[in-house]
Amino acid sequence: MAQTSPGLPAPTNSEPPPVQQEPTAPPKxxxxxxxxxxxxxxSRDFRVTAWGYxxxxxxxxxxxxxxxxRHGAEIDLPRLSDSLRPAIVYEVDLTDTNFFGDFGGKGGQLGTRNFENLFIALQHPDDPGKFRLLIGENTHILSREDNLSSGNLPTINRSLILEEHGSVNSFGTQFGAQFQKAISDKLTLQLAALDNRGSLNTPDPRYSIGNSLSGKVILTPVNGAGRKLTIGAAVxxxxxxxxRVFTLATAIGAKPLGGVAATGNKLTGEADTAYTFPLLGHATTIEVEALYSRFSGSRSDVGGGYAMVQFSLFDAPRTGDLDLFARYDVxxxxxxxxxxxxxxxxxxxGVNYNLPYTNKLASLHLEYAHNTLSGPAAIVTDYNPGDEFRIVLRVSLQRYLRH
Structure with a gap:
């Protein structure tokens, strides 16, 4: 996300004069x-943005x-200054909360379990990526591909190890405080004090901010001319x-295959990188992520990651936007x-196809997974995980962008 610097220095003989930018059009x-x-x-400086998919x-x-x-919205209150405004964000997953049944609470009342995300924030008025301080329910910063509606299809962009970390509430939505600051165009810092043992959408919510302490550094050394390189490291x-049990599960259907106890204090390290570049004139993205966790109480540990390549075969309004992808998880x-x-x-x-004339708001996703598993019988409960195939139809109020 590009930043502009106010108060540019006067040009010298060796510098070209700064480019005069067109004034930003007032919001509609x-x-x-x-x-x-x-x-x-x-309405003037008050804004509500609603999404769903x-x-x-x-x-x-x-x-x-x-x-x-899912349905969610961000309510942007009038700005306090040129660089700050308060905001309220919520998101509800109707598949997880039985929203149209018991409303997630007692006596048919709206309950906190409806909310996958619910927080108040103080942030940059036009780009929260530049600055955001929030308190409430939100995704964990170690998870590079979050589960918000702004994220991509989870089958494509979620690794086995990240999905499985959810079984010990190490990832996914958490309750607490998070801070994000773009130090420069190439460096972003994230810090969080959360509670990983439970969240608003669990039967036993917890609000002990600080039970989980984490930090992440994100570098973007290349960003322009069809190329972007992002590198992240977190603890x-x-x-x-x-x-809790760390559960092994199949890649697509999440069929349980075994597991071990995962208790005590968890220490996790994570690293990820993504590089987008043109290949034979087509947008291509390579992603790699690795993660390792050690649990002190159960004296267990888990490590792994994934590597994936996505290749845009074509992208035009008449033909749609078709990506081929292949990946390996361990x-x-x-x-x-x-x-x-x-x-x-x-x-x-598999393939992901943003359908023609839908402006990338409707897509068809096909994926095949071949699962294999080996190890001691004391951990593994199913040595025949089998192959899996899914067809997924997606409609959204936000365009699905992959590169």
């Missing part, structure tokens, strides 16, 4: 639609289901994890009390 008042944001209502998964060997059916320390899980380790692998491939 009333209701409008922004395909990169959603439905927008603007649904993903319907078709399982040829089982029942169809909604993987996601998280979470205390007091109880009654997870290694062990515990000191059991000899040997369990190793799970998945080779995944």
């Amino acid at each position: 008042q009333g209701f409008s639609f922004n395909p990169d944001a959603g439905v927008v209502f603007q 649904a993903e319907r998964a078709i399982d040829p060997s089982g029942s169809d289901y909604f993987r996601r059916f 998280d320390r979470t205390g007091g994890i109880r009654d 997870v290694s899980l062990g515990i000191d009390s059991i000899a040997g380790r369990a190793t799970q692998q998945a080779v995944r491939a």
Whole structure:
């Protein structure tokens, strides 16, 4: 995200004069639609942006289901200064909360379990990526691809190890405070004090801010001319994890395959990189992520990651936007009390097609995964995970961008 610097120095003989930028057009008042944001209502400096999307998964060997059916909004209150404004953000996942049933609370009342994300923030008026301080329910900063509606299809962009970390509440939505600051165009710092043992949308919410302390540095050394390189590194320390199991599960259907106890204090290190570049005139993105966690109470540990390449075959209004992708995931899980380790692998491939004339607001996703698993019987409960295939239809109020 490019930043402009106020008060440019006067040009010297060796410097060209600064380029005069066109003045920013005032925001459109009333209701409008922004395909990169959603439905927008603007009244002077007050703004509400609402989004929503649904993903319907078709399982040829089982029942169809909604993987996601979400609605959310950001309410931007009038700015306090040129660089700060307060905001309120919420998001509800209708598939997880039985929103149209018991409303997530007692007596048919609206309850906190409806909210996947719910926080108040003090942030940059036009770009929260430059600065945001929030308190409430939000995704964990170690997860590079978040689960907000601004994220991509989870089947493509979520690794086995990140999905499985959710089984010990190490990732996903957390309650607490987060801070993000773009130090420069190339460097962003993130800090968080959260509670990883529970969140607003769990049966037993917790509000002990500081149980999880984490930090992340994001570098963007290349960004321009069709190329972008992003590098991230993070660390998280979470205390007091109880009654949890780290569960191995298949790549697409999340079928349980085994697991070990994961309790005590967790120390996690994570690194990721993504590089987008033109290849034979087509946009291409390579992603790699690695993660390792050690649990002190159960004396267990898990490590792994993924590597993926996405290649844009074509992208035009008449033909649509078709990407091919292939990826490899691996997870290694062990515990000191059991000899040997369990190793799970998945080779995944498929296509994602933003449909013609939909401005990338509707897409068709096909993915195949070949799962393999080995290790001691004390950890592994199913040595035949089998192959998986899914067809996913997605409609959204925000364009699905992959590169």
